[in-house]
């Protein structure tokens with residue numbers, strides 16, 4: 326069950342079949358098109374379709390038939406999950422909520438005509454468009470790396486085949502081998518993600534390859550949950566992990582995918598695995614739709630509508646909204662605010678004031694979970710943080726275990742909330 | 746995905762009150778230790794006094810004794826000889842309704858099997874309870890449950906705090922379920938809308954007052970949990986009432 330972006334492009338037969346039906350029954354109903362069936366897009370499609378009870382025609386465009394969550398993909402790399410555990414399909418969105426799921430790529434948006442064109446050739450009209458395409462990588466962000474090198478040096482920052490590849494590479498490391506990570510600059514998807522991944526790789530290596538080494542080249546002097554991760558590295562993976570911040574040249578990195586070397590501040594090292602997580606930007610379709618300013622798409626904090634076009638909403642990682650981290654939890658939270666606003670605009674249903682929250686759990690070692698979270702409010706300027714909390718260093722094993730179990734509960738809760 | 750749950754504790758306190766949870770676990774460990782020293786015992790010879798202690802973990806959801814009412818779970822007066830899911834005035838999960846349809850009747854034996862492995866007997870119920878592995882501890886609890894009888898001869902055991910200190914006017918607020926439905930979106934990212942309780946307890950079909958008290962306790966920081974305290978901190982009285990009204994009788 327590997328993901329292959331290209332194999333889904335032009336799945337025209339399925340697309341045509343799906344498109345024919347809604348056109349007939351959808352006459353006169355307001356139309357919402359959602360691009361991207363991930364944490365933000367699938368939640369928005371589900372909530373709009375469910376709560377409008379058929380009054381709005383909702384079409385979700387998503388190329389993959391199985392969505393692999395990035396959340397918990399690190400646990401998969403660490404051996405705590407199998408790939409099937411993080412795969413989700415769109416059957417319930419269609420059958421229980423009447424969402425038209427079209428497996429195709431959106432390749433263009435004409436905001437004047439209010440249409441979306443698909444790789445398979447079809448054109449969809451919308452009254453409201455919701456973009457939740459996740460991220461793409463900034464070209465040339467890491468010297469020597471481009472997407473063409475992602476098999477030699479995987480990012481595993483879009484889950485699926487990339488996660489499988491990285492896990493296989495870690496498992497195939499020679500005894501005493503070296504795993505290198507090139508960490509991304511802010512802002513990026515899942516601020517604790519790279520560091521949780523280090524824990525998961527270290528967890529595997531400690532059991533199977535204890536003399537192996539991990540190096541992280543990081544352009545940031547500080548990172549999310551830093552104290553908690555550093556405590557975890559010292560307690561569980563002592564001597565294995567070498568984090569190189571900008572003070573020691575972690576921001577001056579180039580890689581050679583053919584020679585499998587990493588050069589940090591002029592010093593070249595041969596490595597066995599190189600996990601390059603480049604700088605990120607909004608998924609390309611946001612740029613094609615003309616709603617980005619720089620790398621991201623600025624939105625209103627009140628309803629996630631684009632600052633460039635009130636009939637287009639941008640959710641999740643692609644949005645530039647203020648203080649919320651780019652997480653699945655955030656995307657899900659934003660999607661509900663957007664769904665409520667879109668429904669109100671199209672059917673006159675009651676619109677409630679926006680409220681947002683987020684919590685991110687990370688696994689440090691077996692049954693050793695930590696979390697960070699915050700609540701937010703909408704202001705004229707941005708989504709602004711109002712309150713927050715973080716796990717503490719030195720917590721009891723009992724509490725860490727409960728936090729881990731909570732993260733399992735959260736995963737089951739949010740995936741049910743997204744895919745229904 | 747494999748089911749992974751904590752061991753030994755139950756009820757919303759498992760999520761909400763770590764300190765109390767640790768204490769529950771100690772009680773259980775203690776009960777287990779005593780049981781081991783006494784050697785294995787058949788169900789009939791359980792120690793009802795020890796079982797009374799263990800009932801503390803059930804109390805968060807189940808009342809028993811004089812005047813017991815349904816809470817998050819049904820009251821446990823007159824349990825023995827009763828068919829599963831047979832209180833007409835309590836809304837059961839599908840899991841217990843299926844048990845009833847299978848002709849399941851509560852006895853010392855069927856309770857022992859259920860308490861030993863609740864997930865095997867009633868899979869995917871709303872009960873936040875992982876079972877009691879120790880047979881002696883189960884026998885004690887069963888002996889206590891038997892001693893309840895129809896409840897009239899026993900003082901009320903209830904997890905609803907009498908001294909919650911919440912203004913009766915606040916408790917009397919009639920919540921708007923439509924507003925609650927909107928607010929519930931913030932809850933269902935973690936608490937499953939279908940009542941699943943893996944790692945995070947179910948909040949479906951709680952008695953309104955219990956729900957309101959719990960949320961006020963989080964807001965006033967009388968109840969521990971950083972996420973819940975943060976969520977509750979910005980909920981007003983009307984909003985708490987709206988959520989309680991919605992979750993008492995949720996859509997879908």
Ligand SMILES: Cc1cc2nc3c(=O)[nH]c(=O)nc-3n(C[C@H](O)[C@H](O)[C@H](O)COP(=O)(O)OP(=O)(O)OC[C@H]3O[C@@H](n4cnc5c(N)ncnc54)[C@H](O)[C@@H]3O)c2cc1C
Pocket residue numbers: 360361362363364365366386387388389392394395396397398399429430431432457458459460481482483514515518519522608609610640641642643651652653654655656684685686
């Ligand atoms: C290693 C890792 C760990 C993480 N852990 C957590 C965690 O524990 N908790 C948490 O909350 N978050 C976590 N995240 C972050 C989370 O995965 C993202 O923030 C979240 O998925 C963002 O949702 P989204 O809807 O913006 O994008 P996505 O979920 O990425 O969805 C975007 C979708 O759009 C589709 N798409 C893209 N372009 C097009 C197009 N042109 N046409 C049609 N479809 C298109 C893609 O196929 C994709 O399915 C983690 C991320 C990573 C990488």
